[in-house]
Amino acid sequence: MTHSLLVRPIAKKEWTFTAIIAFFFIVVMPLLNSFGFISDFTINLWGKYLCYAMLAISVDLLWGYTGLLSLGQALFFSLGGYMMGMYLMRMIGDMGQYHKDMPDFLVFLGWEQLPTFWKPFSSFPFAMVMVLVVPGLVAYVFGWLAFRSRVRGVYFSILTQALTYGASLMFFRNDMLMGGNNGFTDFRFILGFDIRSPETKRGLFIVTAMILTVTFVGLRCLTRSRFGLVQQAVRDSENRVLFSGYSSPNFKLFIFVLSSLIGSVGGALYVPQVGIINPSEMTTDNSLEAVVWTAVGGRGTLIGPIVGAVSVNALKSWATRAYPDLWLIILGGMFIIVVLFMPKGIVGIPGMVRDWLAKRKRQKEPMEDAAIKKTEEEAA
Amino acid sequence: MKFTRKLFTSTLALAALSTLLPAQAQDTVKVGVLHSLSGTMAISETSLRDVLLFTFDEINAKGGVLGKKIEPVVVDGASNWPLFAEKAKQLLEQDKVAVTFGCWTSVSRKSVLPVFESNKGLLFYPVQYEGEEMSPNIIYTAEAVGQQATPAVDYLLEKGYKKFYLLGSDYVYPQTTNLVLLEYLLSKGVPLENIGGGFKKDESGKIISAGKYTPFGHTDYQQIVSEIKQYAAGGDTCVVSTLNGDTNVPFFKEYAAAGLTAETCPVVSFSISEDEFRGLPAKQLVGQLGCWTYFQSIKSPANEKFIADFQAWLAKSDVPGIVKEGRVTCSPMVLSYVGVYLWKAAVEKAGTFEVEKVIAELEKGISFDGPGGTVTSQKNHHVTKNVFIGETKADGQFKILKTYDNVFGEPFLKGTFKSK
Numbered sequence: 001m002t003h004s005l006l007v008r009p010i011a012k013k014e015w016t017f018t019a020i021i022a023f024f025f026i027v028v029m030p031l032l033n034s035f036g037f038i039s040d041f042t043i044n045l046w047g048k049y050l051c052y053a054m055l056a057i058s059v060d061l062l063w064g065y066t067g068l069l070s071l072g073q074a075l076f077f078s079l080g081g082y083m084m085g086m087y088l089m090r091m092i093g094d095m096g097q098y099h100k101d102m103p104d105f106l107v108f109l110g111w112e113q114l115p116t117f118w119k120p121f122s123s124f125p126f127a128m129v130m131v132l133v134v135p136g137l138v139a140y141v142f143g144w145l146a147f148r149s150r151v152r153g154v155y156f157s158i159l160t161q162a163l164t165y166g167a168s169l170m171f172f173r174n175d176m177l178m179g180g181n182n183g184f185t186d187f188r189f190i191l192g193f194d195i196r197s198p199e200t201k202r203g204l205f206i207v208t209a210m211i212l213t214v215t216f217v218g219l220r221c222l223t224r225s226r227f228g229l230v231q232q233a234v235r236d237s238e239n240r241v242l243f244s245g246y247s248s249p250n251f252k253l254f255i256f257v258l259s260s261l262i263g264s265v266g267g268a269l270y271v272p273q274v275g276i277i278n279p280s281e282m283t284t285d286n287s288l289e290a291v292v293w294t295a296v297g298g299r300g301t302l303i304g305p306i307v308g309a310v311s312v313n314a315l316k317s318w319a320t321r322a323y324p325d326l327w328l329i330i331l332g333g334m335f336i337i338v339v340l341f342m343p344k345g346i347v348g349i350p351g352m353v354r355d356w357l358a359k360r361k362r363q364k365e366p367m368e369d370a371a372i373k374k375t376e377e378e379a380a
Numbered sequence: 381m382k383f384t385r386k387l388f389t390s391t392l393a394l395a396a397l398s399t400l401l402p403a404q405a406q407d408t409v410k411v412g413v414l415h416s417l418s419g420t421m422a423i424s425e426t427s428l429r430d431v432l433l434f435t436f437d438e439i440n441a442k443g444g445v446l447g448k449k450i451e452p453v454v455v456d457g458a459s460n461w462p463l464f465a466e467k468a469k470q471l472l473e474q475d476k477v478a479v480t481f482g483c484w485t486s487v488s489r490k491s492v493l494p495v496f497e498s499n500k501g502l503l504f505y506p507v508q509y510e511g512e513e514m515s516p517n518i519i520y521t522a523e524a525v526g527q528q529a530t531p532a533v534d535y536l537l538e539k540g541y542k543k544f545y546l547l548g549s550d551y552v553y554p555q556t557t558n559l560v561l562l563e564y565l566l567s568k569g570v571p572l573e574n575i576g577g578g579f580k581k582d583e584s585g586k587i588i589s590a591g592k593y594t595p596f597g598h599t600d601y602q603q604i605v606s607e608i609k610q611y612a613a614g615g616d617t618c619v620v621s622t623l624n625g626d627t628n629v630p631f632f633k634e635y636a637a638a639g640l641t642a643e644t645c646p647v648v649s650f651s652i653s654e655d656e657f658r659g660l661p662a663k664q665l666v667g668q669l670g671c672w673t674y675f676q677s678i679k680s681p682a683n684e685k686f687i688a689d690f691q692a693w694l695a696k697s698d699v700p701g702i703v704k705e706g707r708v709t710c711s712p713m714v715l716s717y718v719g720v721y722l723w724k725a726a727v728e729k730a731g732t733f734e735v736e737k738v739i740a741e742l743e744k745g746i747s748f749d750g751p752g753g754t755v756t757s758q759k760n761h762h763v764t765k766n767v768f769i770g771e772t773k774a775d776g777q778f779k780i781l782k783t784y785d786n787v788f789g790e791p792f793l794k795g796t797f798k799s800k
Binding site: 108180 | 454461498584587596
């Protein structure tokens, strides 16, 4: 991907295509849904896929562009989800099982009054700030320690994995007052709208599509900027970057925090759409799955993770219904095919076809040249 | 910019794909099966899928329900809770199933509950759980705490045990069960110091958690077992265990190694059934107690026929990947089986598949003579059934020691027992 190493403006044609796709998701799909051409179920499902796309982008920004394979992205995704979940739990009010103005699990644990750290989450703006602050802070502290100590390669992956696992164990504990194993469920309202109504779901879908578009465009510009150049240089040869006088730890830290925020926003959008957040979301498996989506879609491109997250999850949704006994084999088979035959993922297919055609042409040409020469000779 | 064009076309293709609906025949009724066939819960839940398919075949062979053959729609929740909610939505909104049988873990049930409520669906839930819930759209054929934990304690009290050590995995089912047990034991005159495992109190001194808890997948039970040994030194002590799944293996290994036996200090477990012994070594548990509303060893014509029919069905089943060897029957399987028949009876009584009317019939009380004896649905969406106390044998079966007939299913037990 040598062309992306160049600082150059993005072609007009690309802007047009991005705009068309974004228009399709933000306007056309919701319209089709409101007229009944696309079911509420499908809209809701696609809302979920787009949240997964945010997670995959956050993985790719680190892995594909900076060479850092983080297995902690599911943690940031869940932290964002938990922050949104806390707000949604407060919005249940006294409609819970025990009819008290407090989440059911706190009543059950014997709390008479809301614990102090729960109180501000009744405010939506506060919860949204926390969606950015909490994962951002975790990423900053962890990243600062890791990058200062020059933790690289597989060690970085192992550490992020351990961080995620530790956090999930912590959240599993009922003492955390975050719902333990059951987590948060049974949400009712978001900003006064009934969370179970098709209109709210459509609204959430539109918001998700818009945020994904903004993220995509923003990162497209970032990765093509001078900053993006350094970022990719870190991936290709970090020592050279260091010797050239750049502080690579600071670059990495910035990217790490940025990607944690993208993951977190994805998680915050995910929870109201799927209706549950619990600690099993922050397992290493989930981080690894996002890595697989990225690989399938095309690592090191920004469109790749989106294509990967959407297509793998759509395939999963379909196969768990159509072939409940065999879907793992179908999915696994697909991953093997991608790894073996499509190193650049789904978005690499056009390039592969082009290369193949060019090769065939080159093989043909010498023969044709020889044939022409021959006829020329004969003519002479 | 072929990348983006690719996304566009694949988007369209997938959108078309996900809205595709299989054609619906007129003489069948669609019924959902929502269990994990992959992931951590698959080992337990696949058995329930098998028994459900068996039940549908059994009913279809006798003419179906209201003259319609049951057409199962099996989906895989993959031990992934948001996926459970997605699959529930798919069953209700796209397949429009008349009823769904499914879920094992409480968290999966909590995840699908809003989906069933907002779509006015009907779910039958078959696995022992902590109660504290009563959704208008769920029928809990499951054992409530009062149909497992309190009868087990009654039995132990009857046998003269005076000290109770509470041990569990740290999640909502053990936490709730132990809080209920604490109140129950106190109401039976057992003093607080005779309830082991420790307590957690809030600022006002009120107990908010009773018993010892270990995380999922915990393996090091050395310290806990030595604590139990010390606690049990005075005799007359038993352990009430709500440990879950794999953690039972290291626990019982350590327990046996420490010289504790079923004679000196018995353990009663609520999460180990015959089906779990397919993966657990039964040898170390010989003599330890279990409590369920069904055991495979029940001697009754209904149970013998059920087991024989299920084995015969397994032998000729062509479900991909189904395990045919060494299969047993257990309480969650029978409660799934019973659930289907309760639903069938309710539908026939109501004369329609309409969820609202079927639930109304179930609330009025429907009885079915199952492999574990008669079960009767109650107004509170739980079922009355017999409770059995059993002793583990080396072959992973239970020897039935005691039967409590027609125990009422009550989900809200916490706070109902008053201390003496």
